[in-house]
Amino acid sequence: MIGILLLNLGTPDAPTPAAVRRYLREFLSDPRVIDIHPIARKLLLELVILPLRPRKSAAAYAKVWGAEGSPLLTLSRELEGKVREAMGADHVVELGMRYGSPSIPEALERLRQAGATRLVVAPLYPQYSSSATGSSLEAVFAELARHHVVTPVSVLPAFYEDPGFLEAFAAVGAPVLARERPDHVLFSFHGLPERHVKASDHSGRHCLQSAGCCDAIGPANRDCYRAQCHATARGLAARLGLAPGSWSICFQSRLGRTPWIKPYTDVVLDELARAGRRRLCVLCPAFVADCLETLEEIGMRAREQFVAAGGESLTLVPSLNASPAWVDALVTLLRRAGGERAP
Numbered sequence: 025m026i027g028i029l030l031l032n033l034g035t036p037d038a039p040t041p042a043a044v045r046r047y048l049r050e051f052l053s054d055p056r057v058i059d060i061h062p063i064a065r066k067l068l069l070e071l072v073i074l075p076l077r078p079r080k081s082a083a084a085y086a087k088v089w090g091a092e093g094s095p096l097l098t099l100s101r102e103l104e105g106k107v108r109e110a111m112g113a114d115h116v117v118e119l120g121m122r123y124g125s126p127s128i129p130e131a132l133e134r135l136r137q138a139g140a141t142r143l144v145v146a147p148l149y150p151q152y153s154s155s156a157t158g159s160s161l162e163a164v165f166a167e168l169a170r171h172h173v174v175t176p177v178s179v180l181p182a183f184y185e186d187p188g189f190l191e192a193f194a195a196v197g198a199p200v201l202a203r204e205r206p207d208h209v210l211f212s213f214h215g216l217p218e219r220h221v222k223a224s225d226h227s228g229r230h231c232l233q234s235a236g237c238c239d240a241i242g243p244a245n246r247d248c249y250r251a252q253c254h255a256t257a258r259g260l261a262a263r264l265g266l267a268p269g270s271w272s273i274c275f276q277s278r279l280g281r282t283p284w285i286k287p288y289t290d291v292v293l294d295e296l297a298r299a300g301r302r303r304l305c306v307l308c309p310a311f312v313a314d315c316l317e318t319l320e321e322i323g324m325r326a327r328e329q330f331v332a333a334g335g336e337s338l339t340l341v342p343s344l345n346a347s348p349a350w351v352d353a354l355v356t357l358l359r360r361a362g363g364e365r366a367p
Contacts, residue, residue, distance in 0.1 A: 043082070120164075144362040210272060229244075
């Protein structure tokens with residue numbers, strides 16, 4: 025029996041300050057997320073972030089919370105069910121969240137109880153980052169190491185330029201672009217501190233050293249999150265038939281005062297409005313399921329900002345969620361990661 029562990033980042037249990045505070049404490053205590061001295065991280069969390077941020081974040085979550093709960097969890101559960109059905113009876117599929125519920129230890133225990141004799145671990149982050157992919161894998165390996173018998177594991181690598189992933193996202197995006205007829209398309213990815221990108225530079229002298237450092241993937245930047253985001257955007261732009269100059273890349277969700285990778289989404293929105301762009305469509309290809317960062321940050325706040333700056337409309341293109349093309353692409357990726365032949 026092959027066990028499939030689908031990994032995503034996580035969500036609070038409820039759109040309340042108390043639930044968000046619990047979630048943020050777990051999330052932001054992770055040294056891969058806030059990679060500073062442990063004492064400084066503790067002080068930042070307890071004295072600055074947790075007294076102020078939970079109430080604001082809870083209000084944002086409340087805007088997107090559905091009758092069945094968090095959109096990230098609801099959509100991930102839907103994907104889990106469809107992948108389980110597609111993989112067949114000789115596979116068992118479970119969802120685990122790096123933070124919150126269902127937790128990674130809970131998901132691994134369910135796989136063990138179901139009789140899984142080997143595992144395929146699938147971080148559902150298209151581009152590699154230490155703070156998401158690395159942290160999730162570290163948690164999986166730490167939990168497996170607690171057992172006397174460690175189950176053999178295969179890991180799905182970053183799939184940022186996998187043709188199936190790109191074609192699935194293009195299949196979702198193309199009808200929206202045809203309907204909205206935007207005069208510019210934005211690919212907005214989650215941001216990271218610049219130091220995270222520099223730490224992934226295998227040469228120590230490539231990343232963020234020139235304007236074109238992300239124009240191609242090579243030995244130095246093969247694990248660079250920013251370079252992988254650029255590769256995803258190029259692949260999607262080609263599949264969507266976007267002309268040069270009609271699309272651009274930006275990075276959202278920055279936190280704190282340290283430099284994050286640029287250009288920043290909120291800055292780009294104002295620049296595009298000043299340049300006379302009136303109709304935007306935004307794709308968020310760092311997320312395979314819609315969540316707070318897509319639905320509220322882009323679909324609501326970014327739209328309000330762009331219109332206030334002089335634009336006419338901003339349309340969020342839905343994420344992959346549990347779309348048929350994505351289910352097919354993910355199943356192919358999982359079988360490949362597990363060394364299986366396609367049926």
